[in-house]
């Protein structure tokens with residue numbers, strides 16, 4: 001299998017973690033990314049494979065797929081062991097919804113913090129406006145994190161065993177933390193879950209590569225005390 005990934009793409013990291021958790025080998029192309037130009041100019045193979053021009057793109061033999069959720073579902077169908085989804089229809093539905101909440105709901109306010117890794121431009125008023133919007137977004141993120149903390153009360157994972165819901169939620173929580181979002185230390189259930197996942201080799205590798213990419217590419221973010 002071959003994966004088109006990005007150094008700071010949380011969606012591509014979801015796929016990398018799923019591949020590693022399933023013990024599947026793959027080769028990888030890291031598409032170019034900078035904090036000033038983003039993914040522009042886009043990688044030709046990604047443009048050819050994905051009308052949205054986004055990573056991740058996975059090639060498995062003569063099959064080419066894009067979108068992390070579609071890719072994770074394919075991996076489960078094609079390589080079922082170890083399973084990354086629960087077995088019952090209801091539990092699978094809940095698990096998919098939690099993945100969607102991470103990828104599409106919590107992403108919205110987390111996006112508002114992403115300017116912090118860009119080099120500060122000369123326009124101080126714009127930066128101040130971005131910081132005001134970021135603090136509104138942080139309030140939304142804080143509420144979402146407290147809800148996750150409640151959901152994890154008495155639970156090791158978000159839906160039964162370890163699933164794609166944990167992978168997607170971990171990635172967006174990790175991005176919120178890395179972008180200077182609300183600290184998770186006082187949320188006992190959430191931080192226990194987060195640090196346990198961070199020790200799994202697939203997650204540890206992703207965290208370490210994201211940190212290396214930040215050192216190489218990103219403006220340093222001042223993180224609040226945890």
Ligand SMILES: N[C@@H](CCC(=O)N[C@@H](CS)C(=O)NCC(=O)O)C(=O)O
Nearest residue numbers: 009010011039054055056067068069
């Ligand atoms: N829903 C898609 C989102 C993919 C996505 O947003 N990819 C970003 C990197 S994290 C990208 O390639 N952005 C470039 C662009 O949108 O032009 C997925 O789950 O794969």
